[in-house]
Structures are given as structure tokens and as C-alpha cells.
Amino acid sequence: MADPVLATHGITKSFGAVQASRDISLSLQPGEIHAVIGPNGAGKSTLIAQICGGLAPDAGRVEFLGQDVTPLPTRKRAAMGLARTFQISALAMEDTVLQNVTLGALGARGGPLGLLRNALKDQDLHDKAMTALDRVGLAGQASTVTAELSHGQRRQLEVAVALTLSPRAFVMDEPMAGMGTEGSHRMTAFLGELRDEAPILLVEHDMDAVFALADRLSVLVYGEIIATGTVDEIRNNPQVRAAYLGETA
């Protein structure tokens, strides 16, 4: 197997008596979609926070592009190309759609920010931003104020911002949440193509999407990964059926 793009090695995190992550080791290989599923409260968000920064594990380490990034803050990991989308949209709601994507392009460019130039008239930023919007199908909404977008459109915008970062890996927290059936299908098709650009660690509740997309699945229950494997392996795993699929299916 090739070297993983992103990997966790035995990360552990407790909040008081609650063990939110127990010795979690998982990897994201080039070109794959690795889905993490689990019931509510299984520790998925805690896991993402440790992978992307913002929450330091009590033990274990996070490796990205072969480098130990455990001590790095969120913004350094982002600058390395770790693109994250949020479960609850984290966007500048008062700003336009274009401004939000331009911010991503700006962060990706690095270096000092201009103080006197007009950000929206910067051709390079503009092109990058519009390309990303176009890819998620939001180009027509560029001048809409973000707060006026539908829930599903906000998810698309999250992905567009992530795209501007020229990412080496995506970490997506429930990108289908709150989307209608049609939107969900479109996003599924889109993520399917995206995996060739950069691998995706996908945390998702929509089982149709997960089974359609995932090359590998990890099942997280009570902060512990109880199984990792292909879709078929997971479907037929009795432990998983008991702990999780049985409850929801």
C-alpha cells in the first residue's frame, strides 16, 4: 500500500470521565474515500477536531503528508492543504457567496494580505473563486448574501471554499446533512469525482451516500473503532450489525 496522505496513530482523548476517542488509528490512502460512520455521540466530531487542529489529543499523533502535525494549529494544517468542511456551516453569513470563496483563495495564496488593493477586483483570486463556485454549481449565486442561501447551498459553498485551498486531503463533516434527495445525489456524484483530486475522509450519516462512495469504512462506537473494511466487509460484520447498522437500518 502507498504511504497514507493522512493518518492517526492511537489518538486518545478524554473529557473528564468520558473517553471520546480511544486509541484511534486510521489512515487515508491516495485516491480513496474513507468514510467514518457511527451513532450520535460516538465521538466523530471530537475525532475531526483532533485531525484538523483545535483539539489536542491526550495521547497519539496525527500525520499529514508524512509529517507529524499534532503540535500544529488549525491554520498551519490548512495551509499544508488539509481542507475541512463543517457539519454546521462555518461561513461569513453577512458576506456574499463570492466573498466567502475569495477568502479561501486568499488563504491558499499565502503571503501578506494587501491593505489597499480591492480584493474582489484581483483577477487571480476572482478566477480561482469563480472556478470553485462553478464546480459546485453555485456560480449563479456569487453575489447572494450567504445568510440567504438554503441549507443545502451552504453545504455546497463549504465545499467550494475547501476547493480553493488546492487541498491535498479533504475532511468533510456530514456534507449531505440537511440536503434534499436530489441535492444529496448531486453531491454524491460530485464527491465521487473529487476523490481523484484529493482523498476524502468522510463523516456522514446518509448511508446511501456512504455505501455508494466509500472505498473503505470505519465504524466508530463509543470513541472506539470497532471495524475497518470495504463496504461489503462492514455490511457483513456481525459486530457492526449489532452495534450500529441494526439500530438504524
Place this chain on the structure above:
Amino acid sequence: MSRESLINAALLLGLAAVPLYAWATDEPFTITLATRVAILALAGVGLNIALGLGGLVSLGHAAFFGIGGYAMGILASHAQSYTPLMEAPFLIEGTKSMPVIWITAVVASALAALLIGVLSLRTSGVYFIMITLAFGQMFYFFAISWPAYGGEDGLSIYIRNDFPGLNTLDPIQFFGICFALLVLALWLNARLARSPFGLALNAARQNAQRVETVGLSPFRLRLAAFVISGAITGLAGALFADLNRFVSPTMFSWQMSGEIMVFIILGGVGRLYGPVAGAALFITLEHFLGGLSEFWHIYLGALLLGVVLFARGGVIGLLAGRKVAHG
């Protein structure tokens, strides 16, 4: 042209027209009032960069206003007494030159803002308000207990400082200087708001996590905004001291910080011309209501309450309607 830019243009023209009319009809006191408006609006423009753009509720901007004031007071007092500021290790003499004083005021208040910012931007919300207030009070008490420069009594400067080619003692010419600097600061603020830096700062105010996940540091953005903000308010302080030809610890007082914030709230938080509208309204009220009763602050309080409860966008918001995203 949007309705807001029409109102902005009208405000600026009005602020220029009133003293010109007063000059034609020989009413120097009105010119002085307009000069006060221009200077206090400039202080407000400074705070508005931190508050409106960055969402940083600083209750310590009097520190920068005062530093600007004392930069003028200290330099000019040494010049008028012909004593050097210091002789060792190198000689620094006082000066009566406005440009030199301005640069000193801007640099000194920017440095103070850097120091205060590095420490206080680690906190947020009510803690940030409290820590900036505390820094302001430190400067206030330091100024009171520093006898070399007048202590509690302050410092009087007998003759207004010089600007090459102008007679600064002529009220209309001094107004011209203050007005030009206000326009410059407004221009800078407008450019800043549209710049990549402004875009990121504005996003950091709304959602710091978003800014971090694109690889930018909200802390550094806010610190830069705080420094620019402090520098502009410091420049206003130097002009204010020159207007009064007097500087005292009251420039450092927390009431001063509050007053600068009141201009912004009255005019409209985050509105480019909010501080201009706010300062103009404040000085007009102070002049007319102050003539009726020395308790005019009661009416000001009622007005503020009305603005906060019913017109969150301040005067500009009331006239121009909802804020539109620029671009």
C-alpha cells in the same frame, strides 16, 4: 451611487460648508465647533476600524487618544521652553512642527496598540472590554502622577504648532488641516474594508473558525486592525491637543473612551461615515442642549437608548436603510 454614499457625501459637504459659512460671516466659534467634530470623528474612524470591521469592543481607545495628545504636549512644551527632551545618549529636542508631531503620535500610539493588543487580544467578549479599559486607566493614572508634564493639571501650549505654508492660528486654516486628515482616514478606511485584509478581518469577526480553516490567523488580523485603529485615534489626539492648546489626563479617561464609542453607536457601527455623523450629532447636542442645561447628558442618554433599542444602524442606518454587502 447608493443612498448611503449620497448621505456620506452630504455629511462631508455639510461638515465643510458650516465652517466656510461661519468664516464668511465671521463666527470663529462655529469654526472651532466644526474642527472639534472633524477631530473627534477622526478618533471615531480609528475606533471604527477595530470595532466595526474587526468586532473588537475596545473601551480603552482613550489610551491612544491621550498618547497622541501627550506626544504633542511633550514635544511642544520642550520647544516652547527651549529645553531638550533628552541629551544622553543622543539629543532629542522639542518641536513645534505639526508633521513631526503627527508622526510621533502615530508611531507612539501604534506601538502602544501593539503592546496592548498582543496582551488583550488573547481574550474576547467582556474580558476584552475589561482588559482594554484597564490599560486605559493605567495610562490615565500614570499621566496624573507624572509631575514632569503637569500631572493632574495638564500642560498648556501657548501657541498652536506650525504647518509649513499655513497659518494654523487662523481657525479656518486649522479646520482645513483637520478636515483633510479626516478625509484621508476615511479614504484609508474604505480601501481597507475592501482589501484582502479587510475581507479576512470581516470574516474573522463573523466566524473565526472559517478564517483559521483557510490557513489565516484571526489573532494576527485583529492585531493589525487594532494597531491601525490605535494609530488613527492617536493622530486625532494630537490634533485635539493642538485645537485646545492644552493636554491633560482627561484625554486618557474612560469617559473619553466611552465618548468615542458613543460617536460610533450614534452614527452606526461598521458604517464608514458613522463616526462623522455621530460626532457631528454629539457636538451639536452638546452645544445646544448644553446651553439649556448642564445636565444635557440625560438627553444624550435618552437618545442613545433610543438608537440602541430602535435604530441599530445608528443615524446612517436610519437614513440609508439596511447595510448592503459591498462588492
